[in-house]
Each structure stands twice: as C-alpha cells, then as structure tokens.
Amino acid sequence: MIEIRVSPAQFEYDIQSLVQAxxxxxxxxxxxxxxxxxxxxxxxxxxxxxxxLCDREKKLFEEHLPWEFSDRRETKNALKKLLYRILAxxxxxELPWGNLTGIRPVKIPVMLMERGCSEEEIRKIxxxxxxxxxxxxxxxxxxxxxxxxxxxDVNYAEGYSLxxxxxxxxxxxxxxxxxxxxxxxxxxxxxRYVASVIKELKFLGKKQNGRMLNTVYIGGGTPxxxxxSQLDTLLCALKSSFDFETVQxxxxxxxxxxxxxxxxxQVLKKYGVSRISINxxxxxxxxxxLIGRKHTVEQVKSAFxxxxxxxxxxxxxxxxxxxxGENENMVRHSMEEVLQMNPEGITIHSLALxxxxxxxxxxxxxxxxxxxxxxxxxxxxxxxxxxxxxxxYYLYRQKxxxxxxxxxxxxxxxxxxxxxxxxxxxFQDVWAVGAGAVTKLVSSDRKExxxxxxxxxxxLYMDRIEEMIERKKKWL
Numbered sequence: 429m430i431e432i433r434v435s436p437a438q439f440e441y442d443i444q445s446l447v448q449a450x451x452x453x454x455x456x457x458x459x460x461x462x463x464x465x466x467x468x469x470x471x472x473x474x475x476x477x478x479x480x481l482c483d484r485e486k487k488l489f490e491e492h493l494p495w496e497f498s499d500r501r502e503t504k505n506a507l508k509k510l511l512y513r514i515l516a517x518x519x520x521x522e523l524p525w526g527n528l529t530g531i532r533p534v535k536i537p538v539m540l541m542e543r544g545c546s547e548e549e550i551r552k553i554x555x556x557x558x559x560x561x562x563x564x565x566x567x568x569x570x571x572x573x574x575x576x577x578x579x580x581d582v583n584y585a586e587g588y589s590l591x592x593x594x595x596x597x598x599x600x601x602x603x604x605x606x607x608x609x610x611x612x613x614x615x616x617x618x619x620r621y622v623a624s625v626i627k628e629l630k631f632l633g634k635k636q637n638g639r640m641l642n643t644v645y646i647g648g649g650t651p652x653x654x655x656x657s658q659l660d661t662l663l664c665a666l667k668s669s670f671d672f673e674t675v676q677x678x679x680x681x682x683x684x685x686x687x688x689x690x691x692x693x694q695v696l697k698k699y700g701v702s703r704i705s706i707n708x709x710x711x712x713x714x715x716x717x718l719i720g721r722k723h724t725v726e727q728v729k730s731a732f733x734x735x736x737x738x739x740x741x742x743x744x745x746x747x748x749x750x751x752x753g754e755n756e757n758m759v760r761h762s763m764e765e766v767l768q769m770n771p772e773g774i775t776i777h778s779l780a781l782x783x784x785x786x787x788x789x790x791x792x793x794x795x796x797x798x799x800x801x802x803x804x805x806x807x808x809x810x811x812x813x814x815x816x817x818x819x820x821y822y823l824y825r826q827k828x829x830x831x832x833x834x835x836x837x838x839x840x841x842x843x844x845x846x847x848x849x850x851x852x853x854x855f856q857d858v859w860a861v862g863a864g865a866v867t868k869l870v871s872s873d874r875k876e877x878x879x880x881x882x883x884x885x886x887x888l889y890m891d892r893i894e895e896m897i898e899r900k901k902k903w904l
Contacts, residue, residue: 429454429455429456429457429462429463429464429465429466430447430451430454430455430456430457430462430465430466430467430468430469431456431457431460431461431462431465431467431468431469432444432447432456432457432458432459432469432471433458433459433468433469433470433471434458434459434471434472435459435470435471435472435473436473437459438473439471439503439504439507440458441529442504442507442508442529443458443469443471443507443511444456444458445529445827446508446511446512446515446527446529447469447515448827448828449523449529449832450515450516450518450519450521450523451466451467451515451519454466454467464484465484466483466484467481467482467483467488467518468481468482468483469481469511470482471507471511473495473497475494476492476493476494476495477492477493477495477503477506477507477510478490478491478492478493479491479507479510479511479514481514481515481518488518489514489517489518490514491510491513491514493506493510505557505558508527508529508558509527509557509558509559511527512526512527512559522559522561523559523561523832524560524561524563524564524803524831524832524833525558525560525561525564525825525832525834526558526559526560526561526564527558527559528558528560528825530825531824531825531826532824532825532852532853532854533560533564533568533823533824533825533834534568534571534572534575534822534823534824534852534853535852535853535854535874536554536558536568537550537554537568537569537572538572538575538576538853539874539875540553541572541573541576547569550569551565551569554568563803564834567820567823567836568823570819570820571820571821571822571823574819574820574821574844575821575822575849575853578821578844578846578849579846579849579850579855582642582676582846582850583640583642584642584850584855584856585855585856586639586640587639587640587641587642587674587856588636588639588640588641588642588856588857588858588859589641589642589643589644589645589847589850589851589856589857589858589859590632590641590643590644590645590670590858590859590860590861591645591646591647591847591851591858591859591860591861591862591865592625592629592644592645592646592647592651592662592666592860592861592862592865593625593647593648593649593860593861593862593863593864593865593882594625594646594647594648594649594650594651594653594654594862595609595648595649595862595863595864595884595886596609596610596611596614596618596621596648596649596650596653596654597609597610597611597648597649597650597653597683597684598610598611598612598650598653598684598686598687598722598723599720599721599722609649609886611650611653614886617886617887617890618654618655618658619658620890621863621886621889621890622654622658622661622662624889624890624893625662625861625862626661626662626665626669627893627897628861628862628893628896628897628900629665629666629669629670629861630665630669631897631900631901632669632859632861632900633669633670634669635900635901635904636670636859636904637671640674641670641671641672641674641675642674642675642676642677642846642850642856643675643676643677643678643679643846643847643850644666644670644672644675644677644678644679644847645679645681645847645851646679646680646681647679647681648681648683649683650681650682650683650684650687651680651681651682651683652680652682652683652684652687652688652689652692653684653687654692655692656689656691656692656694656695659692659695659696660695660698663695663696663698663699663701664699666699667699667700672700676846677702677703677845677846677847678699678700678701678702678703679701679702679703679704679705679845679847680696680701680703680704680705681704681705681707682696682704682705682706682731682735683705683706683707684707684721684723685706685707685708685723685727685728685730685731685732686722686723686727688706688731688734688735690734690738693734693735693738693740694738696740697738697739697740702742703742703743703744703843703845704735704740704742704743704744705743705744705745705746705775706728706731706732706735706743706744706745706771707745707746707747708725708728708745708746708747708762708766709721709746709747709748709751709777710747710748710751710754710758710762711725711728711747711761711762711765711766712725712754712758712761712762713725714753715751715752715753715754715758718751718752718753719751719752725765729765729769732745732769732771733769741772742772742773742843743771743772743773744771744772744773744774744775744837744839744845745766745769745771745773745774745775746774746775746777747762747763747766747774747775747776747777747809748777748778748779749776749777749778749779749801749805749806749809749830749833750778750779750799750800750801750805750829750830750831750833751779751799752797752799753797754800755800756804756805756808759805759808759809760808763808763809763812764812766812766816767812767815767816770816771816772839772840772843773818773837773838773839773840773843773844773845774809774813774816774818774837774838774839775835775836775837775838776806776809776810776813776835776836776838777835778801778806778826778829778830778831778833778834778835779799779801779829779830780826780827780828780829780830781799781828781830799830800830800831801829801830801831801833802831802833803831803833805831806831806833806834806836809836810836810838813838816838816840817840817841818838818839818840819838819839819841820836820837820838821837821838821839821844821845821848821849822836822837822844822845822848822849822852822853823835823836823837823852824852851868854868854870854874854877855870855874856870857869857870859900860880860882861882862882862889863882863883863884863885863886863889863890864882864883864884864889865882866879866880866881866882867879867880867881867900867903868880869903878903880899880900880903881899882896882899883896
C-alpha cells in the first residue's frame, strides 16, 4: 500500500497517476492511514512545493521548490516534475511519457502549433516540462502535424460531432469496465431503449438545426447487437433528424465479429455508413477464450471478408497489447493475421487495468499471468502498421496502462477516423445520446470543457429520458 498525504488537498489525480505509474500493482490511499505502508508520500504547499518520500522506517527523499502559486497550470507542472524526480530516484525507473498524466498528450503540441511555436520550440517545451522520452515526443509531433493537415479542410470550429451510444454486448470482456449490458438479458428491452435514444435524437436534431454536423459515431457496447430491424429503425430516425449534407464521416463500431451478419451490414450500407470497425483484440484463440470474447479467430476473418463483399472499403480493427499471458510471439502472430486481411486502419490499445473490470476485481486469479507491454512491443505493432502502408493519426492515454504506454490509431492515407481526432483533440463540441453517453462542450480556447452526463443504467435512462433531455436543453 502507498499512503499519499496531500495538504491542502489539490492535484490528487495527477499525484496518484504518477504514483500508480511508478509502483505498478501497489494499491494506494489518499489522506487516509494505511496499515504497514510500503511508501508514504507527503505533498505540501507551504511556502512552496515540498515532496517527501519515506519507507516504513525512514525518510528516503525530500525536495522543496520555492513557488508563488499565481498560475494553477504552472503550479501543477512544477509539482509533477518535482514528484517525478523523486519517484524515479526511488524506483530507478524512467517512464516513457515522463510526468505526463493527461489522456490527450497530442493536444499540447497542437495548441503550441496554433500559437505559432516552431517545432524546435515545441520540442524544448515538451522535454523540459514533461520529461517525455524522445521516441514518444517524435510520435506525438508526427501525429500533431498529421492532424493539422487532415483538419485543414474541416470547418470544425463552427461544426460539431454526434455520438450515439448502444450499451449492449454479447458478453462482458474480462478487461472491460465500460457501460455494457449482456444482450441475452436485455433483449426484451432493446426496442424501448432504441425508442428512448430516438427521442433524444429528435430533440437534439431540432435544436441543432442549421448547425454544421461534421462526423457521426455510433459506439457502445456493440451497436451490431441490435437486430437488423432495430438498426434500420435507429438509422432511419437519425438520418431524418439531422442534416447529413455536411457529414464527412459516418462510423458504426460493429466491434464483435459474432454480432455481424450480412443483413445488418446491408442496413449500414443502406444508410450511408462510411466506416466500420471489426475488433478481434487478439488473433490468438486461447486469449479470446480467456478474456470472454466468445468468438473464434475464424469468425473474425469471416466477418471481415463479409464486410468487404458488402462494399465496405474503410474497416478499422482494434487490438490490445498486454492481455493476460500474451508474449511477443503471440502479439506478432496477431499482427501477421491482421496483415493478411489488410484493413484500412488498426488501433493498438495498451491494456488498461480499470478499477471495475473483472481482471482487476479478481486480480489474484490472474496474478501468475504476465500482462506486459513495452516500447519494443509497441514498436513491433508500428512496424506492422507500416507494412500495411498506415501512419499514426491519433493517440490517447489512460490510467494504469501496461508498460506506461499508449493507444495509437493507424490508417492508410485518406481513411483516418476524423471523429477520433476531433473528439480526442477537443477540437469541437461532441453531443452524445444514449445510456452512459457523455456530451462534451469545449470552450472557445479549447482549454476547458463542460460535461453533460446521461445515466449509465439502462433502465434508469429509459425511465428518466425526459430528464436526460432536460439536462441538454439548458445548454443549447
């Protein structure tokens, strides 16, 4: 147990994120007394910033930085840099992303570019402020420059994007903590759920009438757990509620191969869906069985080639690095299999141990199974992306990621996921409907955002749909 004491209480999220990155597997508590703690970290802000690290018996490291606290952002950066230095000394470890704890690292160089900073200036700021490694800095800058180019003809400042959440899945995966409900238990409620989502869509469509809609993304869960008739009803209402004249990308996250059928794919084509995802996560059958995917490697291939036959020419595939028991040879095997299919895009996820996921809740059960990731494995996946003529175009991070790595989206030229760029970069408002969907409204300088949540519980969402609409109404 790591005991963290912060006085006065502020920046706790950033402090705990760094602690968890350095002391992987150790639980922590903040401003509570731990029984027999492994480390005690004290952070105080009296006459400057002081960080003190002790073990059970003695003080190990202490550093003090005189500070005048006039700028909150600068204060946070100074604290993280000071804390990073102490934790790196104690663990004799350097993190690939340095002291960066936010989920959108690419946003930093993008905004510096918008301020007119040169690449040399950006590199200097990133290295000195965040202690980021040079290879991650290179990756971040490559993506930032690509995003600037890709968005050069997108009027995102005046437009917005739309997210539609379908929270049902065939099963709940071992690593998953998203709002998802097994379709086998909820199939009698799906029609009512679709009707509730349509009610939100019709309201939002009227309020956004005349405003430019740039991208639409239907995610989940697994949207293709809906029956083809339910998909048809949903997409018909969506297209009739919003003006798609300016929509540059319409994505449906088909996701689980065992939910994909020809009639569902034909419905997606009927309504002009331009981009889909088919997500194996791994192409090793023993891993699929372990994580609860309930589909086979052959079903992944069958679903992919069926989508090709139905005319889809922009297919993305998700893979996870760091799954229990997977080694380098198994990751290489997955990449070889994907290489043979040759999709337009792949997203490489680093396993993130979510608090509510079974993989974390029942971690003793999987304690002997390695969950590893590294620069070497991420570089391996990048090399395969290059074999498929793909380049990285978006990136984001999460807490507790295996190997302190990242999630990276790669695509062939012209097949990039614009929604991913716009949403992850906070380039514009993203309005969201459905259970657990979160609307995010960004400030004019894109430095701050306002969240509008909807209830995660499907039953409560349906029962209180008028309230969900009211939450949006006061911000429109």
